[in-house]
Amino acid sequence: MTSWHYQITVSDGQVGKTIKALFISWLIPQRIRGALRMKQHFRVNDHEVPTNYVLKTGDVLTLLFENDDFRTSESHYLPNDKQQVAIVFENDDLVIVDKPAGMKMHPHSITETDTLLNYLAANFQMRQLLSASAQAKPYMVHRIDRETSGLVIVAKNPVVVPILNRLLSEKKIKRTYLAWVTGAMGERNGSINVPIGVDFLNDRKRWINGIDAQTAITHWTCIHTVYQNSLLRLQLETGRMHQIRVHLASVGHPIIGDSLYGSQSEATRMMLHSVSIELPLPFDGGHKIITGALPVDFPRQLMID
Template sequence: MATTWTHQFIITNKNAGQSIKQTLKMWLLPQRIRGALRIKKNYLVNGNEVPTSYELQVNDKLILRFDDEDFRTSESHYPPNSSQRVGIVFESDDFVIANKPAGMKMHPHTLTEDDTLLNYLAADFSERNLVSAGVSARPYMVHRLDRETSGAVIVAKNPVIVPILNRMLADKKIKRTYLAWVAGKMSSSSGIINAPIGVDIDDSRKRMVNGIDQQSAITHWTQIHMVFQKTLLRLQLETGRMHQIRVHLAAIGHPIIGDSLYGSTVGTVRMMLHATSIELKLPFDGGTKMISVPMPSDFPRQLSRQ
């Protein structure tokens, strides 16, 4: 049976005086989805059909309906696994920000896998009987953290919000901040690494600066403090390439401590990379939120000499 997702909005001063067409565009709904709403007449204002040129007024009730076929990925079926609870540090009607532990995969790669973040969130949503956009909430991937990385990650609860959040990521409207312990002493207090990243010439699992099919990549870093030739950095991504922080830091001679692919695991039990915060404007709402995740117990504030 086809699924229909429904969003309802009471118009405030933020959108009053704008046409429906302008409002949907401002909300970053993709053109193909805006077109589907218009062609199917899958929107109502105060229960009535109106043209997309209609100017919204304060207290108007706008209803949007979305069908399976409107989305490139409309279904999200991850077998629920309730054996482990993942911390949720922020939740809206449309998405959560989860606190992923180091060592946990984001999603299954085979049909038999069920020990991933999305499996645990599927169980959490089901047990809490969550509803999102009028139907039972399910986890949808928005962006990823490497298995070895801990911290804040966005997971959608319905397919409507996925392309909106993806557009916000592409437009650099979502600010992601990381902490990393790296080897060595930095030559300055801050810097920018601007180096394209592509597939490693010798190992397709890895990425490298100036590799195959390279894409632009920019990482900003700031030194927090140094101890025993090990430095704690705060990092922000301007782009989101696979393994970007790991590759960039290794390329400048300061690999992340505990990184088995690009650094050294000597003296650590995990890779010392933690996604500490996410800042974004809430879709549809417009208000800005900064969500922080504290450093976990296995991510020390100080490191030993060894």
């Protein structure tokens, strides 16, 4: 059985907290906190203590997690070293990767290996990476469409997956996108706040007020207009499937190159790019803003009629 170990020296900001309060502040789910308590898989200075133990300066807290603590099964993506991926940020728990347009996030069958997570599995294996004292493996946290390029978070162990999911759901992780859309925007900025559900005619697509529609909010700012095309900066308040694509198409400004929700054009790709991610780092207490470079196939000036 695989296990993951953390050894954390208590910081000044954590002194005076109970272990239970610290676990809650770290967003460790209640079920996993219960497993740590019942299995006695946490110690302070190598001694068993109760969860109401008050942390002191210099205390060293050790944590042990096992497979059966998680609902997510252990990562088993087949390694594929045929393509390299650009890692723009990395720590012991996660990587932020710059995914090219046209690359899938994850396989849909065990034989499929030409995806980001397969390439990362090979990368971790080649570098003999450890995460929480175990072999690092890729775990998906969120996804971007195959046609979308840019930054995406991938965990290196299952411990931080529910923590990152909670940060996403509580809107503490901010994702910023750039998109070239057709037409000149009538205003400088705005928000699109309409539910998105499954398209009534095509279950591969999503649409406004579709089947099982859920709240969806997209904020946009127009930063450039040329030749009746507009470059938008977008931030997601929710993370529905195809959200940006559906929202922009619904207001008459589909993303250039989006064959599913827009129209055919001379663009060689869909002009949507995940340009930055801002996130708190699990267990670390730090805060990072990661910004990627624009790919060469995502021009700063777009002159498509």
